[in-house]
Amino acid sequence: MKKLQMGPAKVKEEVKKEEAKVKEEAKKEEQKNNGSATDDLKPGRIEGPFSGVDKKLVNCVMAVSAFYGNTLKVTSGLRSNRKQGEVMWDYWVSNLKHGMIYDLLIRNAAKRKELDDLYVARKREEVIKIVEPDARIYSRHVTGGALDIERNTDQKMVNALNLILRVYDEALCYHLDFRGRTPPGFPISDSIKSKWKR
Numbered sequence: 001m002k003k004l005q006m007g008p009a010k011v012k013e014e015v016k017k018e019e020a021k022v023k024e025e026a027k028k029e030e031q032k033n034n035g036s037a038t039d040d041l042k043p044g045r046i047e048g049p050f051s052g053v054d055k056k057l058v059n060c061v062m063a064v065s066a067f068y069g070n071t072l073k074v075t076s077g078l079r080s081n082r083k084q085g086e087v088m089w090d091y092w093v094s095n096l097k098h099g100m101i102y103d104l105l106i107r108n109a110a111k112r113k114e115l116d117d118l119y120v121a122r123k124r125e126e127v128i129k130i131v132e133p134d135a136r137i138y139s140r141h142v143t144g145g146a147l148d149i150e151r152n153t154d155q156k157m158v159n160a161l162n163l164i165l166r167v168y169d170e171a172l173c174y175h176l177d178f179r180g181r182t183p184p185g186f187p188i189s190d191s192i193k194s195k196w197k198r
């Protein structure tokens with residue numbers, strides 16, 4: 001109600017204030033994510049697109065890479081909304097089981113059918129257009145909360161990752177995120193490392 005009584009200049013000022021607040025919060029969040037986590041950044045090696053991905057996730061991967069002295073290869077990191085649509089188009093039948101892996105589409109059968117019918121009719125752009133606005137609901141990749149690594153990654157390293165984050169076997173890659181897990185502290189504690197098998 002307050003805003004209704006404001007003149008245009010006042011509204012503009014309020015919007016500016018609001019924007020500054022959002023920016024400030026984003027900065028704080030970023031600092032929190034960086035934390036002391038950079039300690040583990042040097043010795044490990046990651047190849048592939050991981051820029052823009054949650055630092056804690058990257059640091060888990062770095063720590064495991066450093067521990068085993070092996071490069072970890074990322075196949076997918078941060079995705080745009082459109083990219084999420086493209087990925088879903090590409091893997092709709094193989095990995096994504098015609099959408100049956102998504103809660104959103106399991107709950108909304110009509111939407112899943114719409115997407116599936118468009119897929120069968122080879123309407124790529126239309127599928128992407130429907131996915132785009134909900135991209136972040138479909139995948140943590142859109143908000144930088146997920147990483148995919150090569151499927152042929154050394155199994156010892158996959159097991160080590162599985163102790164500090166969620167590893168989901170996507171058949172063509174391993175998908176990593178913190179769903180249902182609490183990120184570890186950094187540097188990774190010796191008690192965790194003692195469980196990493198050489």
Ligand SMILES: [Zn+2]
Pocket residue numbers: 076141146147148174175176
């Ligand atoms: Zn993934």
